[in-house]
Amino acid sequence: MKRVLPAAIAMAAGFLVLVDFFFDNFYLNALGVTLINWVVIIAAFALILGFLNVLSFHLRKIIQRQEGWLYSIALLMVAGTVLFGGLTSVQGYRAPLVRTVFDYVQTPLQASIFSLLAFYIASAGYRALRVRNFESFLLVVACLVVLVGQAPLARYVWEQLPALKDWVLGVPSTAGARGILIGVALGSLATGVRVLVGFDRPYSE
Amino acid sequence: MRELLGTWVAALLTLMVFSYLISDNPLYRLAEHLFIGSALGYAIVVAIQDVLLPRLFTPLARDPVAYWHLLIPLLLGLLLLAKGRISTAWLGNISVGLLFGVGAALAIGGALVGSLLYQVRDTMLPLLPGKGDGGSAIDNLILVVGTLGSLAYFYFTAGGERETTGLRYGALRLGSVVGKWFIMITLGALFANAVIARISLLVGRLQFLLGDWLGIL
Amino acid sequence: MLYCPHCGTSNREGSRFCNNCGEPLPPSSGQKCSRCGHLNPPGVFSCVRCKASLLAPSIDEGLRPEEPSEEPEWLQGLEEAPWEPEEVLEGVEEEPEWLRELGAPADEVRVVAEEEVPGEEETAPWLEALEGLVEEIPLEPREKEGLLVEITGALRVEPIFAIPHRLGEVASPPLAGADQAARFEGVVGQPLAPVATEERARAPMTKVISWLFYLILAAAVVVGILLAGENINLPLTQATADFYETIESLQEGSVALLSHDYDPGTAAEITPQVSAILDHLMRRGAKIVNLSLTPEGQALADRALESVVSDHDGYIQDYINLGYVAGNEVGARFIAEGLGPRLSPYPLGAAVRGLEDVDLIIVLAGSQELLRRWVEQVQAPYKVAMVAGVSAQVDPAARPYYRSGQLEGLLSGLVGAAEYERLNQHPGVALSRMLPQAAAHLVIALFILLGNFAYLVERLGGRG
Numbered sequence: 001m002k003r004v005l006p007a008a009i010a011m012a013a014g015f016l017v018l019v020d021f022f023f024d025n026f027y028l029n030a031l032g033v034t035l036i037n038w039v040v041i042i043a044a045f046a047l048i049l050g051f052l053n054v055l056s057f058h059l060r061k062i063i064q065r066q067e068g069w070l071y072s073i074a075l076l077m078v079a080g081t082v083l084f085g086g087l088t089s090v091q092g093y094r095a096p097l098v099r100t101v102f103d104y105v106q107t108p109l110q111a112s113i114f115s116l117l118a119f120y121i122a123s124a125g126y127r128a129l130r131v132r133n134f135e136s137f138l139l140v141v142a143c144l145v146v147l148v149g150q151a152p153l154a155r156y157v158w159e160q161l162p163a164l165k166d167w168v169l170g171v172p173s174t175a176g177a178r179g180i181l182i183g184v185a186l187g188s189l190a191t192g193v194r195v196l197v198g199f200d201r202p203y204s205e
Numbered sequence: 206m207r208e209l210l211g212t213w214v215a216a217l218l219t220l221m222v223f224s225y226l227i228s229d230n231p232l233y234r235l236a237e238h239l240f241i242g243s244a245l246g247y248a249i250v251v252a253i254q255d256v257l258l259p260r261l262f263t264p265l266a267r268d269p270v271a272y273w274h275l276l277i278p279l280l281l282g283l284l285l286l287a288k289g290r291i292s293t294a295w296l297g298n299i300s301v302g303l304l305f306g307v308g309a310a311l312a313i314g315g316a317l318v319g320s321l322l323y324q325v326r327d328t329m330l331p332l333l334p335g336k337g338d339g340g341s342a343i344d345n346l347i348l349v350v351g352t353l354g355s356l357a358y359f360y361f362t363a364g365g366e367r368e369t370t371g372l373r374y375g376a377l378r379l380g381s382v383v384g385k386w387f388i389m390i391t392l393g394a395l396f397a398n399a400v401i402a403r404i405s406l407l408v409g410r411l412q413f414l415l416g417d418w419l420g421i422l
Numbered sequence: 423m424l425y426c427p428h429c430g431t432s433n434r435e436g437s438r439f440c441n442n443c444g445e446p447l448p449p450s451s452g453q454k455c456s457r458c459g460h461l462n463p464p465g466v467f468s469c470v471r472c473k474a475s476l477l478a479p480s481i482d483e484g485l486r487p488e489e490p491s492e493e494p495e496w497l498q499g500l501e502e503a504p505w506e507p508e509e510v511l512e513g514v515e516e517e518p519e520w521l522r523e524l525g526a527p528a529d530e531v532r533v534v535a536e537e538e539v540p541g542e543e544e545t546a547p548w549l550e551a552l553e554g555l556v557e558e559i560p561l562e563p564r565e566k567e568g569l570l571v572e573i574t575g576a577l578r579v580e581p582i583f584a585i586p587h588r589l590g591e592v593a594s595p596p597l598a599g600a601d602q603a604a605r606f607e608g609v610v611g612q613p614l615a616p617v618a619t620e621e622r623a624r625a626p627m628t629k630v631i632s633w634l635f636y637l638i639l640a641a642a643v644v645v646g647i648l649l650a651g652e653n654i655n656l657p658l659t660q661a662t663a664d665f666y667e668t669i670e671s672l673q674e675g676s677v678a679l680l681s682h683d684y685d686p687g688t689a690a691e692i693t694p695q696v697s698a699i700l701d702h703l704m705r706r707g708a709k710i711v712n713l714s715l716t717p718e719g720q721a722l723a724d725r726a727l728e729s730v731v732s733d734h735d736g737y738i739q740d741y742i743n744l745g746y747v748a749g750n751e752v753g754a755r756f757i758a759e760g761l762g763p764r765l766s767p768y769p770l771g772a773a774v775r776g777l778e779d780v781d782l783i784i785v786l787a788g789s790q791e792l793l794r795r796w797v798e799q800v801q802a803p804y805k806v807a808m809v810a811g812v813s814a815q816v817d818p819a820a821r822p823y824y825r826s827g828q829l830e831g832l833l834s835g836l837v838g839a840a841e842y843e844r845l846n847q848h849p850g851v852a853l854s855r856m857l858p859q860a861a862a863h864l865v866i867a868l869f870i871l872l873g874n875f876a877y878l879v880e881r882l883g884g885r886g
Contacts, residue, residue: 006302014306021314045282075242082246092254104211109240112222115406142393151863162657175351176391185320192313251717255745315798327826405836409690
C-alpha cells in the first residue's frame with residue numbers, strides 16, 4: 001500500500017497528462033487542466049513544507065545553542081517580520097512593512113551577494129583561463145572575443161570585433177550549445193519515461 | 206524619511222556583504238542570514254496570497270459545494286506536510302507521486318515537442334538543397350558539423366560506443382574530437398557571459414552606493 | 423555535524439542516536455551511504471561512490487543514479503573524490519563525461535567552482551571547464567562558496583519552482599525542494615570556519631594579490647560610473663533588433679504577456695530590460711498581462727510598471743499583474759491552459775479569453791531553466807510567438823532557440839537593455855551604466871591576458 005499507491009497515482013496522472021499533451025480531446029483536456037490546477041496548489045504546500053524544515057532546523061539550533069545560533073535568531077526574526085506583515089494585512093505582500101523589507105533588505109542583500117561573484121570571477125580569469133593546449137586555446141579565445149566584443153566601445157579595439165562576437169555566439173557557440181541542449185532533452189525524456197513506467201520511483205521509499 | 210532610512214539600511218547591508226572580500230566575518234554572516242530569512246518569509250507570503258488563497262481557500266469558503274473538488278488538492282497538500290515527520294512521511298508520498306507523475310509527463314512532452322523536434326529539424330534543414338535561410342551556407346555547415354560533433358562527443362565519451370576499430374568507430378572518434386572544439390567555444394562564451402552578468406550586478410550595486418546613498422552622481 | 427542516515431537530520435558531533443528518529447548514528451563523523459554502504463566524508467550531499475543522495479533517504483532514495491546530463495557540478499565541487507568510471511551508466515542520461523574529462527579537479531579549483539551560485543545550468547559547464555585549465559586557484563575560503571550555494575538553496579525553498587540543479591528534478595519537482603531544504607540545513611549547519619582559517623594561513627601572499635585584483639576591478643567600475651554618459655559607441659546586435667522589430671510590428675490593442683521570471687539577484691540586468699520593453703509596449707498601445715514563475719518576480723514587475731506608467735500619460739492603463747504562479751513547468755502549462763478564467767474577473771478579460779488572444783509572450787528569464795520551461799511548455803505546443811530577455815549568463819544557452827526561430831528576438835543582459843534604450847530613443851539606466859560595464863570587461867580581459875603571459879613566462883623559464 002505504502003509503495004503501490006504513490007506509484008499508481010504517479011503513473012495514472014502522468015499518462016493522462018501526457019496523452020493530453022499530444023491529443024486534443026475535450027474531456028481529456030478538462031481532466032488534464034484539473035490535475036495541473038491541483039499540482040500548482042500542492043506545489044505551494046511544498047513550499048510551506050520547505051519552510052517548516054528550515055524553521056525546525058533553526059529552532060533546534062537555537063534551543064541547543066549550536067554554533068551560530070545567534071544568526072539563526074536574526075534569520076527567524078526577519079522571516080517572522082515578513083510573515084507577520086504579509087499575513088496580517090489584506091494587502092499581503094503589498095503591505096508597507098513587507099515592501100519595505102523587500103526593497104531595503106532583501107533586494108540589496110541578494111544583489112550584493114550575487115555581485116560578489118564579479119570579484120571572484122575576475123581573479124579566476126587571471127588564474128584559470130590559461131592556454132595549455134588547442135582546446136583551452138579555443139576556450140580562451142572565444143571568451144575574450146565575447147567579453148571584449150560585447151563591451152560597448154568594442155569598436156575602438158577593432159572595428160570588426162562586434163561582428164566577430166555575434167558570429168562566435170551565433171554559429172560555433174550555438175552549435176555546441178545545441179549539442180548540449182539535445183543531450184539534455186534526451187536525458188529529460190529518458191528520465192521522464194522511467195518515472196512514468198514506474199522504473200524509477202523517486203516518490204517512494 | 207522612510208526612503209532615506211531605507212537607503213541607509215540598504216547601503217550598510219551592501220557594505221556588510223562586500224566586507225566578505227576582505228575576509229569572512231560575523232557581519233557578513235549576519236547579512237547572509239538576514240537575506241535567507243527575508244527570502245523565506247517573502248516566498249511564503251507570496252505563495253499564500255497568490256496561490257493558496259485565490260486558488261484554494263477563497264473558492265472553498267465561498268461555495269464549498271461547487272468547488273468540492275478542491276478538497277482533493279487540500280487533502281494532498283496537507284498530506285505533503287506529513288513528510289515533516291519520518292513516521293508519517295509515506296503519506297506525503299501520495300502527493301509527491303502526483304507531482305512527479307504530472308511533472309514527468311510535461312517534461313517528456315516539452316523535451317520532445319519543444320526542444321528535440323525544433324533543434325533537430327533546424328540542424329538538418331540547412332543541408333537540404335534550397336533550404337538554406339538566414340546566414341551563409343558556410344555558417345550552416347559549421348552549425349551542422351558542430352552540433353553533430355558535440356553529440357558524437359557525448360555519445361563517445363559516455364561509453365556509448367563499445368567497438369574500438371572500424372569505420373563507425375573512426376567516424377565517431379573524429380566527430381568527438383571536432384565536437385570537443387565546439388564545446389570548448391561554447392564554454393568560453395558561457396564564461397564570458399557569466400562575467401558580463403556579474404559585472405552588471407556589480408555596476409548596479411556601486412551605482413547605488415555612489416548615487417542613491419552618497420549622492421555623488 | 424553528524425547526519426542521520428535514516429532521516430537526514432543533523433545531530434551534534436559525538437551523538438550516538440538521532441535526535442529526530444532515534445536511529446543509531448554511524449560511528450565516525452562521516453555519512454554512510456544507504457545504497458552502497460560507502461562511508462562519506464562529512465558535508466557531502468550525495469555518495470562519493472555511487473552518487474546516491476545522502477539526504478533524507480526516506481524522501482529521495484533511489485532517485486539519483488539515473489540522473490541525466492546536467493549534473494550539479496557545484497555539488498560535485500563539494501564532494502571529495504572523483505567519480506569511479508565503472509559506476510557510469512550508459513546512454514545520454516548520464517553525467518556528461520566531457521566535463522569530467524577536462525581534468526582531475528584540484529582541490530583549489532573546487533573553491534572556484536563553489537564560488538558560483540548554483541542553479542544556472544550553464545554556469546556549471548564552464549566552471550568545470552576551468553577545472554582542467556586551472557593551476558592554482560587562490561584560497562577563496564570555501565565556506566563562502568558553500569554559503570552562496572546555500573543561499574540559492576534557501577531562496578529556492580519552493581520546491582517546485584526551484585531552479586533545478588539537475589535535470590532529474592525536471593521530472594521531480596517536490597523532491598527538489600525537500601532536497602534543497604535539507605541541503606540548506608546541512609550547509610548552514612556546517613562548522614565551516616576551520617577550513618577557511620587553514621587556507622588563509624597557507625598563503626597570505628595570494629590573498630593580497632586577490633585583493634589587488636578586486637581593487638583594480640572596483641576602481642575601474644567606479645571611475646566608469648563617475649565618467650559615464652549616455653553617448654557611447656554601442657554596436658547594435660541582430661538579436662536585439664529582432665526583438666525590437668517584433669514589438670514594433672504589434673498592432674495597437676495587441677496583447678503581450680510578460681513573464682517576470684527573475685529575482686533581485688539578476689534584477690540589475692533584467693529590470694532595465696523590462697523598463698525599456700514596457701516603454702515600447704505602452705507607446706505601441708499594447709495591452710499588457712504580467713505574471714511570474716518566481717515569487718520575487720511579481721514584486722519587481724510591480725515596481726517597473728509603476729515607474730514606467732508614470733512616464734506615459736497618454737497610455738490607457740490596460741495592464742494587469744496577475745502575480746506569482748507556483749509549480750515550475752506545471753505553472754507555465756497552467757498559465758497556457760487557464761489564462762482566460764484567470765483574467766475573466768478583470769476588464770482585460772473581455773479582450774483576452776485565452777492564450778489564443780495573446781499576440782506575443784515576452785519571457786524575462788534569470789536562468790536557463792526558466793526560459794526552457796516557457797519554450798517547451800508553451801511556445802512549441804501552443805505555437806505562440808515568443809521573445810526573451812535574459813540575464814547575460816543565459817545568452818549562449820538561449821541561442822539555439824533563437825536560431826531555430828522559436829524565439830523571435832533575444833535581449834542579452836544589461837547590454838541588450840542599453841541597445842533597446844537606444845532603439846527606443848529613450849536613454850535610461852542601462853545606457854548610463856555602459857561605460858563602467860565596458861571598463862570592467864576590458865579590465866577582466868586584461869587579467870586573462872596577463873595570466874596567460876605569466877603562464878608563458880613561467881613555462882619558458884621552466885624550460886630554460
